[in-house]
Amino acid sequence: MNLLNAVPSILATPQKWNRHVYIRRKCRKVGAGLKETLFSKRGAHILKEMMIVQLQTIFNTEAPNKSTRIIGGECSGILNWNDIRMPHMYKLYKVLLLNHWIADEIPMSKDAQQFARMDSEEQRTFKINISLLAVLDSMQTMFVGDVKRYFTDSSLEAISAIIGQQEVVHNQSYSYVLSSIVSDQEQKEVFEYWKHDPVLLERNKFISDIYQNFRDDSNPQTFYEALVADLILEGIFFYSTFAFFYNLARDQKMMGTSQMISYIQRDENQHCYFFAEVFKQLLADYPELDTPANKEYAYRTINRAVELETNWAYYTLKEVKGIDLEELSDYIKYIANRRLNLMGMEKAYEGVDVNCMPWIKPFSDDALNATKTDFFEAKSRNYGKVGDDNGFDDL
Numbered sequence: 378m379n380l381l382n383a384v385p386s387i388l389a390t391p392q393k394w395n396r397h398v399y400i401r402r403k404c405r406k407v408g409a410g411l412k413e414t415l416f417s418k419r420g421a422h423i424l425k426e427m428m429i430v431q432l433q434t435i436f437n438t439e440a441p442n443k444s445t446r447i448i449g450g451e452c453s454g455i456l457n458w459n460d461i462r463m464p465h466m467y468k469l470y471k472v473l474l475l476n477h478w479i480a481d482e483i484p485m486s487k488d489a490q491q492f493a494r495m496d497s498e499e500q501r502t503f504k505i506n507i508s509l510l511a512v513l514d515s516m517q518t519m520f521v522g523d524v525k526r527y528f529t530d531s532s533l534e535a536i537s538a539i540i541g542q543q544e545v546v547h548n549q550s551y552s553y554v555l556s557s558i559v560s561d562q563e564q565k566e567v568f569e570y571w572k573h574d575p576v577l578l579e580r581n582k583f584i585s586d587i588y589q590n591f592r593d594d595s596n597p598q599t600f601y602e603a604l605v606a607d608l609i610l611e612g613i614f615f616y617s618t619f620a621f622f623y624n625l626a627r628d629q630k631m632m633g634t635s636q637m638i639s640y641i642q643r644d645e646n647q648h649c650y651f652f653a654e655v656f657k658q659l660l661a662d663y664p665e666l667d668t669p670a671n672k673e674y675a676y677r678t679i680n681r682a683v684e685l686e687t688n689w690a691y692y693t694l695k696e697v698k699g700i701d702l703e704e705l706s707d708y709i710k711y712i713a714n715r716r717l718n719l720m721g722m723e724k725a726y727e728g729v730d731v732n733c734m735p736w737i738k739p740f741s742d743d744a745l746n747a748t749k750t751d752f753f754e755a756k757s758r759n760y761g762k763v764g765d766d767n768g769f770d771d772l
């Protein structure tokens with residue numbers, strides 16, 4: 378056993394303190410010479426370098442064009458879509474491009490009139506849910522940027538660039554909605570809620586702490602944990618809020634906003650697919666991460682996320698007519714099971730195999746065109762169809 382052979386196990390050890398203990402034990406086994414080297418200043422530096430995943434080199438003529446591992450691997454840096462390690466990523470790339478949309482295409486005049494007629498409680502619920510979404514997408518833009526730098530696979534890096542761009546579009550849509558319906562001063566207040574509202578703060582911090590940990594100490598273990606957090610953010614943490622906006626749409630209210638939410642949900646579904654594929658590939662590339670402790674981490678973290686999402690629903694939606702909170706609580710578990718399935722894991726919740734809220738789904742273009750609302754005065758999008766043919770909508 379030498380230090381190099383020990384590195385994968387060191388990387389897979391979850392906590393920094395445990396890693397330290399592991400290294401000490403390993404050193405006892407491999408002899409004092411190495412121990413001296415390892416705990417010298419130089420040795421500590423070498424070890425630190427080895428434990429941090431290296432960034433992709435921009436220009437590397439020595440490495441193959443096709444990546445050897447998604448992170449910490451070798452890749453020349455050139456992108457040839459016909460020679461990539463995960464060929465199904467090319468289909469995802471094309472779907473993401475076809476789903477391009479921008480908020481300014483959607484007319485908001487009717488939403489503005491309807492918002493002004495809402496009671497103050499309904500207005501507050503609307504604004505606090507927009508505030509939540511704005512925080513989630515802001516964090517997500519930063520996280521996708523972080524991940525992008527560490528991929529040693531040009532195709533994954535390219536898809537991250539597109540996903541990052543979509544998160545920015547999502548953020549713009551929240552500013553666009555607010556600027557259409559409230560004053561400048563009120564917009565600023567909405568973008569302050571997240572700093573002070575304790576329930577909002579708790580659920581956002583839950584994710585941001587894990588993302589920050591990956592940013593501060595980037596290695597396969599923190600990447601594993603961040604991918605679990607990603608699947609929670611994109612795959613669970615939006616869903617009470619989607620329920621709120623679609624419930625308004627069921628009453629033909631705030632249809633412009635709901636159209637944007639529908640596009641955002643469709644994008645998020647595809648992002649979930651991407652990060653779940655990355656999650657499974659990470660375990661294939663680093664089998665030492667596939668441990669009972671890591672599985673337990675994923676289940677525990679997702680279970681806490683389900684609690685936080687359910688608390689959020691009870692906190693913000695209890696006065697909303699048309700949403701049964703017990704049903705929504707089951708729906709959140711149902712969607713958590715779907716995410717686990719996507720990650721290649723067993724379901725965590727029994728008795729929720731049927732989708733009890735099938736109306737929480739992206740509107741298809743056909744449905745949009747069949748409804749007699751302002752929806753259809755929106756400029757038609759020529760890029761691609763929303764619907765059954767892109768293969769990623771119903772994940």
Ligand SMILES: [Fe+2]
Pocket residue numbers: 514517543544547641645
């Ligand atoms: Fe997003």
Ligand SMILES: [Fe+2]
Pocket residue numbers: 517544611644645648
């Ligand atoms: Fe996303």
